[in-house]
Amino acid sequence: MAYCEASQTQEPGTAAYAGDFGFKVLTSSDPAEKTKKLSAELANGRLAMMAIIGMFFQDGLTGSAWGDWANYTASPLRAFENELGVQDPVGFWDPAGFTADGSVEDFKRRRQTEIKHGRIAMLATMGYITPEITGKFPGFLSPSAGLKFADVPNGLAAISKVPAAGWGQILAYMAFCEVSQDQSAGTPAAAGDFGFKVLTSSDPAEKTKKLSAELANGRLAMMAIIGMFFQDT
Structure with a gap:
């Protein structure tokens, strides 16, 4: 990480400042095509940031990065899975954790x-x-x-x-x-x-x-x- 940060100058106006470290994976001689590829990289990066956090959360909650809910039978969240309002497509949804205490x-x-x-x-x-x-x-x-x-x-x-x-x-x-x-x-x-x-x-x-x-x-x-x-x- 230190090498990546210090190996090139990243001052404003430099190529590295714009994220170009010389690894020409996403490039093109056509400016429009290059812009399209770099925009796709940004979009994919944003999706990946959400995805990795979700996988971390699922791994911590269920013991599996793929979120096998069957592995977490002791969860207090499951206490209310058969209540009214538990409906597809989200099932039991409690993002604020109000039911985490199982009361x-x-x-x-x-x-x-x-x-x-x-x-x-x-x-x-x-x-x-x-x-x-x-x-x-x-x-x-x-x-x-x-x-x-x-x-x-x-x-x-x-x-x-x-x-x-x-x-x-x-x-x-x-x-x-x-x-x-x-x-x-x-x-x-x-x-x-x-x-x-x-x-x-x-x-x-x-x-x-x-x-x-x-x-x-x-x-x-x-x-x-x-x-x-x-x-x-």
Whole structure:
């Protein structure tokens, strides 16, 4: 390494400064072809940097650079492989390592939160899109305030039209949803079942399929609504 660094001057303006150490593997008398080859080298190098880190990680995790998951049966990550939301193509995906401690209680609490956020995001996304596609209702939203549906702007700007009483209603409904049922560990509500039988079936496999679809759609909606907020601002 020291020889490679010190054997040639690498000051600005020199060939070595641009990565040319005289090993003419990627070269050509045609400038366009040479540029193409050097660009390919850069792209391949970036891919290789990601690949080698991934192989290091897999080697450390499973004992094999090729990442044979079957060799790592003791992993706490495998504790939740049969839960809802473990879907192709990524399977059980936890890049931040939230489940690394293997705590079932923490996993279920986060899953309950994920389901709630996903449902809110799905409703918010539909609410964001609908006025843009179908237009707005005729008449007054609040006759006492003289506020028409047409007066409410789309998107985040609609927040400016919500009166204090409206925020109070929103908060009161949120509180009702939280305290109207027991959500302690082991209850149906802790698993996201609040008795609204929209996604259900007498067939366990079909019910699991529907609930998995809800999680997937909720995750997509969370990404969608954040993207729409970002574009709006």
